[in-house]
Amino acid sequence: MNLLIKSATVTDPASSFNNKVADILIKDGIIQEIAADIDGEDIEIFDAEGYHVSPGLFDLNCNIGELGLETKEDLETGTAAAAAGGFTGIALMPNTQPPVHSKAEVEYLLNRAKNNLVDIYPLGTISHKREGKDMAEMYDMYKSGAKAFTDGNRPVQDAGLMERAMLYVQNFGARVISYPEDISIAGKAKMNEGVVSTMLGMKGIPALAEELMIARDLYLAEDTGAAIHFTTISTAHAIELIREAKRKGVNVTCDVALHNLVLTDEALMDFDSHYKVKPPLRTQKDVDALIAGVKDGTIDAIVTQHTPHEVEFKAVEFEVAEYGMIGLQTALPVALSAGLSPEMIIEKMSVNPRRILTADTAAIEHGANANLIVFDARSEWEYNKQNNRSKSYNSPFLGQNLKGKVLLSINNNKIAKF
Amino acid sequence: MAGLSTRHLLGIKDLNRNDIEKIFETADNFKTVLNRPIKKVPSLRDVTIANIFFENSTRTRLSFELAEKRLSADVVNFAASSSSVSKGETLIDTVNNILAMKVDMVVMRHPYAGAGIFLSKHVNAQIVNAGDGAHEHPTQALLDAFSIRERYGDVAGKKVVIVGDILHSRVALSNILCLKQLGAEVMVCGPTTLIPKYIGSLGVKVEHDLRKALNWCDVANMLRIQLERQDIKYFPSLREYTMMFGLNKQILDSLDKEITVMHPGPINRGVEITSDVADSKQSIILDQVENGVAIRMAVLYLLAGQAV
Numbered sequence: 001m002n003l004l005i006k007s008a009t010v011t012d013p014a015s016s017f018n019n020k021v022a023d024i025l026i027k028d029g030i031i032q033e034i035a036a037d038i039d040g041e042d043i044e045i046f047d048a049e050g051y052h053v054s055p056g057l058f059d060l061n062c063n064i065g066e067l068g069l070e071t072k073e074d075l076e077t078g079t080a081a082a083a084a085g086g087f088t089g090i091a092l093m094p095n096t097q098p099p100v101h102s103k104a105e106v107e108y109l110l111n112r113a114k115n116n117l118v119d120i121y122p123l124g125t126i127s128h129k130r131e132g133k134d135m136a137e138m139y140d141m142y143k144s145g146a147k148a149f150t151d152g153n154r155p156v157q158d159a160g161l162m163e164r165a166m167l168y169v170q171n172f173g174a175r176v177i178s179y180p181e182d183i184s185i186a187g188k189a190k191m192n193e194g195v196v197s198t199m200l201g202m203k204g205i206p207a208l209a210e211e212l213m214i215a216r217d218l219y220l221a222e223d224t225g226a227a228i229h230f231t232t233i234s235t236a237h238a239i240e241l242i243r244e245a246k247r248k249g250v251n252v253t254c255d256v257a258l259h260n261l262v263l264t265d266e267a268l269m270d271f272d273s274h275y276k277v278k279p280p281l282r283t284q285k286d287v288d289a290l291i292a293g294v295k296d297g298t299i300d301a302i303v304t305q306h307t308p309h310e311v312e313f314k315a316v317e318f319e320v321a322e323y324g325m326i327g328l329q330t331a332l333p334v335a336l337s338a339g340l341s342p343e344m345i346i347e348k349m350s351v352n353p354r355r356i357l358t359a360d361t362a363a364i365e366h367g368a369n370a371n372l373i374v375f376d377a378r379s380e381w382e383y384n385k386q387n388n389r390s391k392s393y394n395s396p397f398l399g400q401n402l403k404g405k406v407l408l409s410i411n412n413n414k415i416a417k418f
Numbered sequence: 419m420a421g422l423s424t425r426h427l428l429g430i431k432d433l434n435r436n437d438i439e440k441i442f443e444t445a446d447n448f449k450t451v452l453n454r455p456i457k458k459v460p461s462l463r464d465v466t467i468a469n470i471f472f473e474n475s476t477r478t479r480l481s482f483e484l485a486e487k488r489l490s491a492d493v494v495n496f497a498a499s500s501s502s503v504s505k506g507e508t509l510i511d512t513v514n515n516i517l518a519m520k521v522d523m524v525v526m527r528h529p530y531a532g533a534g535i536f537l538s539k540h541v542n543a544q545i546v547n548a549g550d551g552a553h554e555h556p557t558q559a560l561l562d563a564f565s566i567r568e569r570y571g572d573v574a575g576k577k578v579v580i581v582g583d584i585l586h587s588r589v590a591l592s593n594i595l596c597l598k599q600l601g602a603e604v605m606v607c608g609p610t611t612l613i614p615k616y617i618g619s620l621g622v623k624v625e626h627d628l629r630k631a632l633n634w635c636d637v638a639n640m641l642r643i644q645l646e647r648q649d650i651k652y653f654p655s656l657r658e659y660t661m662m663f664g665l666n667k668q669i670l671d672s673l674d675k676e677i678t679v680m681h682p683g684p685i686n687r688g689v690e691i692t693s694d695v696a697d698s699k700q701s702i703i704l705d706q707v708e709n710g711v712a713i714r715m716a717v718l719y720l721l722a723g724q725a726v
Contacts, residue, residue: 187649187650188649193615193616194616195616195619197614197616198614198616198617198619198620199431199591199619199620200531200532200553201531201550201551201552201553201554201588201591202531202532202551202552202553203552203585204614204615204616206615270532270535270539271531271532271535271536273536312508315508315510315540316508316509316536317509317528317530317532317533317536318530318531318532318536319529319530319531319532319533319551320530
């Protein structure tokens with residue numbers, strides 16, 4: 001794959017060319033040259049004046065239906081949606097059937113995704129069968145390519161198991177990812193506990209359910225010396241807990257889901273199940289604190305928590321609808337709408353998540369693999385059923401005009417244009 | 419016939435004060451009709467109403483059915499357990515199947531909050547909510563307020579305490595919204611585990627001492643304790659609940675004033691209320707039942723008037 005990108009603004013906080021306007025020559029999938037003015041002969045030229053060129057986005061929390069849930073999404077449609085959203089790497093949550101709990105599933109997924117523009121990183125489970133009882137064969141999975149371990153949306157309730165997992169992964173330097181929720185506090189509630197849940201006559205998931213689990217896992221991380229990553233934190237107090245732990249030197253990182261940065265529980269006033277997610281949409285106070293946490297560095301990464309569901313699982317009563325929304329393809333415009341700068345977005349959605357997962361780096365530098373995207377932060381486009389690449393449609397942004405568009409995704413010597 | 423400001427009655431949230439006054443005035447007229455030898459009017463002739471109940475109910479369904487028949491509507495009843503959801507047919511399909519048989523209005527009770535609102539966006543019929551989860555039960559709130567109005571002449575300025583399991587109660591939420599709309603002061607009283615943390619945001623007082631609550635109020639609305647609604651235990655035993663929140667004659671007689679006692683029924687005698695209180699002069703429980711038919715006639719009549 002050969003291409004000359006002309007007059008692009010480099011947006012890569014890790015690159016020496018950051019904020020410079022340059023031409024980028026790609027030959028055989030390698031960045032051969034970055035310079036002010038490169039002559040292109042016998043090579044395809046992409047005029048990127050006014051556009052950003054950045055390392056490809058990376059999603060730490062993403063659900064693709066494989067294995068077992070392919071009617072929701074498979075690797076073809078999932079990676080197509082990812083590429084269209086500017087993602088050249090995605091970490092897959094093990095919320096599958098069967099769960100990714102042995103090397104067989106890890107290797108199956110890696111084989112299925114060979115020769116894809118988008119790199120996939122299967123996350124393995126902490127517990128065997130994701131039952132929250134005994135440890136899964138994490139070392140075997142690690143050797144096959146699983147870089148971090150989590151029980152996904154079925155958080156480990158047993159503190160002893162979590163402690164042992166944190167100790168065990170240190171044998172091979174892996175990381176544990178915690179989705180923090182104390183189920184005994186959350187109960188059967190389906191939305192945030194607050195003024196809105198009171199108006200709707202719904203039981204609420206208190207912020208406490210999340211914060212109690214964060215407090216537990218921070219204690220365990222401090223005690224065991226393990227590296228812990230919290231995924232999809234959502235409350236104001238959760239950020240304070242993590243900020244304090246970081247100050248104390250606990251090896252902790254965390255991420256937030258994009259929709260928790262732009263939506264509040266007010267969106268549920270009509271019981272629209274498109275907004276039913278977990279952790280639930282919280283209040284404006286939480287959103288403000290999350291944005292502040294992203295900006296001050298307490299929150300290291302932003303994830304899509306892409307969760308596809310067929311219409312049959314959403315066009316039902318709110319109570320029984322499935323949790324989650326898709327988000328890969330709309331990630332960039334949604335992040336921009338949260339008021340984040342392109343540079344901040346690249347830091348939180350490319351540089352940091354790759355570092356947290358020890359994934360292959362992507363950099364706009366001489367001699368690097370061309371793992372990059374070109375995007376226009378200003379142009380508007382309508383996200384609709386025709387241009388949606390995911391197999392599912394469960395996005396509250398469908399039918400809306402979004403500002404910010406990915407134009408090119410390049411990785412693994414492949415290119416996709418949008 | 420001037421109707422309401424809403425096409426459906428999904429909750430008290432849909433109604434403004436004018437709507438409520440209009441429903442009360444219409445119910446006054448229907449109550450007169452109900453006390454005549456010939457209790458039937460032809461208002462809803464040729465209107466077909468389906469009562470769709472996904473949750474057990476005897477009195478609400480009976481009250482709606484009588485209201486519909488007194489208005490000369492054609493009535494069909496459909497009862498299904500909510501487990502039919504897990505058997506494969508969706509709510510939308512179930513209701514569309516019934517509507518395909520040319521039904522004009524749907525009265526629905528459903529175990530899940532927001533089921534009526536969800537349905538109103540997906541099917542083409544007028545919907546009356548007969549209770550959705552712990553969300554709303556608008557006709558119950560209307561008949562409760564109507565009964566207070568009947569007793570005192572006006573709801574405005576009256577102090578009403580709602581006692582019991584507020585967390586799982588659709589009656590409580592609709593009552594709060596309706597009474598506040600009409601200018602009453604509202605307090606909730608019950609075990610701390612069964613009072614939603616943010617209930618104060620609705621502009622109500624919270625009290626955990628029954629005697630204090632009763633001394634404050636003009637009207638006490640004693641909610642039925644429904645253990646089947648509780649997925650886990652929120653208090654150790656009914657016995658202990660009754661010790662703290664049961665209303666008996668001794669407490670009633672010890673108050674500084676004569677309050678009015680209400681209950682949405684069915685009563686658990688000896689749990690939230692003792693028999694001698696339920697049957698006392700201060701109780702208007704059976705008036706509530708009678709008013710229920712008149713209120714439901716008024717709601718159906720006013721909604722049908724704006725069907726097109």
